Amino acid sequence: MLRGRAFKFGDNISTDRIVPGKLLHLRSNLPELAKHVLEDADPTFAQRVRKGDFLVAGKNFGLGSSREHAPLVIKMAGVSAVIARSAARIFYRNAINIGLPVLLCDTDGIDDGDELEVDLKAGRIKDLTNKVELHSSRMPRIMLDILQEGGLIPYMQKHKNFDV
Amino acid sequence: MRKTLAEKILSAKSGTEARAGDIVIAQLDLVFVQDSTGPLTLRQLNESELDIIHNPNRTIIFLDHSAPSPARALSNDHSFLRDFAKEKGVVLSDVGEGVCHQIVAESFAGPGEVVVGADSHTVTAGALGAFATGMGSTDIAIAFAFGKTWFRVPETFKVTVHGRFSRGVYVKDLILYLIGKIGADGATFKALEFGGEGVEMMGMSERLTVANMAVEAGADAGLFPSDSVTRSYLESQGRGESYIPLHPDTDATYERTIAIDAGRLEPTVSRPHAVDNIALARELKGIPIDQVFIGTCTNGRLDDLRIAAGIMQGRSRHPRVRLIVAPASREVLLSAVAEGYIATLIEAGATILPPGCGACLGTHQGVLGDGEACFSTANRNFKGRMGNPSAFIYLGSPATAAATAIRGEITDPREIL
Numbered sequence: 198m199l200r201g202r203a204f205k206f207g208d209n210i211s212t213d214r215i216v217p218g219k220l221l222h223l224r225s226n227l228p229e230l231a232k233h234v235l236e237d238a239d240p241t242f243a244q245r246v247r248k249g250d251f252l253v254a255g256k257n258f259g260l261g262s263s264r265e266h267a268p269l270v271i272k273m274a275g276v277s278a279v280i281a282r283s284a285a286r287i288f289y290r291n292a293i294n295i296g297l298p299v300l301l302c303d304t305d306g307i308d309d310g311d312e313l314e315v316d317l318k319a320g321r322i323k324d325l326t327n328k329v330e331l332h333s334s335r336m337p338r339i340m341l342d343i344l345q346e347g348g349l350i351p352y353m354q355k356h357k358n359f360d361v
Numbered sequence: 362m363r364k365t366l367a368e369k370i371l372s373a374k375s376g377t378e379a380r381a382g383d384i385v386i387a388q389l390d391l392v393f394v395q396d397s398t399g400p401l402t403l404r405q406l407n408e409s410e411l412d413i414i415h416n417p418n419r420t421i422i423f424l425d426h427s428a429p430s431p432a433r434a435l436s437n438d439h440s441f442l443r444d445f446a447k448e449k450g451v452v453l454s455d456v457g458e459g460v461c462h463q464i465v466a467e468s469f470a471g472p473g474e475v476v477v478g479a480d481s482h483t484v485t486a487g488a489l490g491a492f493a494t495g496m497g498s499t500d501i502a503i504a505f506a507f508g509k510t511w512f513r514v515p516e517t518f519k520v521t522v523h524g525r526f527s528r529g530v531y532v533k534d535l536i537l538y539l540i541g542k543i544g545a546d547g548a549t550f551k552a553l554e555f556g557g558e559g560v561e562m563m564g565m566s567e568r569l570t571v572a573n574m575a576v577e578a579g580a581d582a583g584l585f586p587s588d589s590v591t592r593s594y595l596e597s598q599g600r601g602e603s604y605i606p607l608h609p610d611t612d613a614t615y616e617r618t619i620a621i622d623a624g625r626l627e628p629t630v631s632r633p634h635a636v637d638n639i640a641l642a643r644e645l646k647g648i649p650i651d652q653v654f655i656g657t658c659t660n661g662r663l664d665d666l667r668i669a670a671g672i673m674q675g676r677s678r679h680p681r682v683r684l685i686v687a688p689a690s691r692e693v694l695l696s697a698v699a700e701g702y703i704a705t706l707i708e709a710g711a712t713i714l715p716p717g718c719g720a721c722l723g724t725h726q727g728v729l730g731d732g733e734a735c736f737s738t739a740n741r742n743f744k745g746r747m748g749n750p751s752a753f754i755y756l757g758s759p760a761t762a763a764a765t766a767i768r769g770e771i772t773d774p775r776e777i778l
Contacts, residue, residue, distance in 0.1 A: 237750040263496060265497035
């Protein structure tokens with residue numbers, strides 16, 4: 198069971214807002230890049246977010262570039278799961294591949310700063326502040342398996358193949 | 362039978378009867394990274410000790426996003442990528458060769474193939490009848506090592522184009538119109554498949570422009586049939602042997618069908634800060650523009666430079682406008698020089714960048730100032746895209762871009778043709 202605060206963002210947060218191209222020179226220095234996570238959308242996010250918090254967003258989170266640095270720096274900032282109304286395909290797959298859970302559900306009932314409790318296995322999100330309970334849509338089994346192993350690299354090191 | 366293009370290709374490459382919604386493991390014909398995603402892929406491989414490359418001849422490292430490098434850290438990334446390519450014997454496309462998707466089209470991808478690249482615009486190769494899709498660094502690391510990956514077979518939206526484009530209207534206007542209609546997330550987890558008489562008339566350059574932007578509607582892939590246009594293109598590139606005809610079954614099942622009459626389209630523009638935020642160029646008349654950027658994997662091909670040069674011929678850029686042109690590849694640049702397009706553009710006041718991604722992603726070569734507006738032929742206008750979250754980006758065709766460069770404000774190209 199995970200517990201933390203919600204950091205709420207709107208619809209269509211692109212990877213250009215999570216890690217913009219102007220910071221390309223920091224892509225081989227991930228700890229430094231992580232200090233800038235989402236700064237164009239919320240300049241205080243990187244300072245305020247604490248280990249275990251949740252990134253909550255509207256529709257089409259992570260659209261745009263395939264840059265996996267986007268979920269990586271969100272994870273490095275301490276975020277334990279992304280909860281969004283919908284996520285762009287590449288971002289969704291990248292996040293699972295690096296062991297960052299993404300739960301998809303209607304996030305309208307969650308406000309910025311709410312205290313959340315998340316059961317990843319059951320896909321259940323409890324907003325303890327607003328007293329609402331949400332359920333995420335199911336992820337394909339292969340993605341659940343990859344997430345359970347901590348990401349695609351540990352999955353392939355263990356299984357040596359895709360198991361579908 | 363009853364298969365879409367995506368189902369046909371993924372069936373053949375997975376050895377199963379792949380249907381929309383299935384999870385399949387498919388063999389990969391081509392795998393690549395570029396210089397912004399590649400270093401992470403290679404570090405994943407090195408650290409995991411899964412660093413045996415499955416098929417080095419069909420594994421490519423492109424240096425195109427920061428080419429030539431504008432910063433020491435990026436130069437060091439390039440060195441890391443070059444050293445890896447040499448050590449593992451994979452193909453290296455170095456600085457100056459051009460944008461990965463253009464070179465994949467010119468020299469590598471073919472119909473019926475499955476292509477994955479660590480770049481979202483890998484969908485471009487769908488123009489050649491390949492199932493081509495973008496992935497992140499870790500998926501591509503595993504693809505480098507194993508030569509296969511898993512896919513969820515997408516449901517397909519069939520887009521049928523009929524009618525003839527009016528003068529001054531191009532396929533860029535068509536794809537922007539379509540994205541506006543579907544929405545930026547309207548085709549998430551789906552494939553777009555193009556067909557109809559309008560598609561039969563589109564050249565390869567035009568098909569590449571359309572397929573390139575499928576991802577801007579959220580799609581996994583933007584697929585074209587493989588036909589006589591595909592054959593002629595592959596033959597012209599000295600790759601006639603990779604041609605196979607490929608069409609969807611006439612009784613294939615589509616989730617949605619969209620019919621577009623090309624004759625009713627007008628010059629179309631995406632407004633800041635979303636690709637699906639479309640308007641007609643004539644509705645935006647008078648919006649002042651500081652920079653015009655012609656190039657990229659969307660519209661940096663010879664046809665695009667010909668159209669822009671044709672409009673700029675004997676005219677000059679507006680004094681306020683910086684006109685920046687980046688040919689998509691060395692081959693495009695050489696041909697554009699031979700045809701005189703480059704001289705025409707330089708005479709009109711253009712700055713020519715080396716083949717590559719140029720100003721598109723905001724790293725260098727045309728970063729915008731605070732409050733400035735750019736009119737670009739690229740595929741994205743997200744806030745912050747061209748290096749400055751306080752700037753504004755409009756997207757349109759090379760013709761609209763050229764007309765806008767002349768007038769210094771957004772201009773419907775039909776006004777000056």
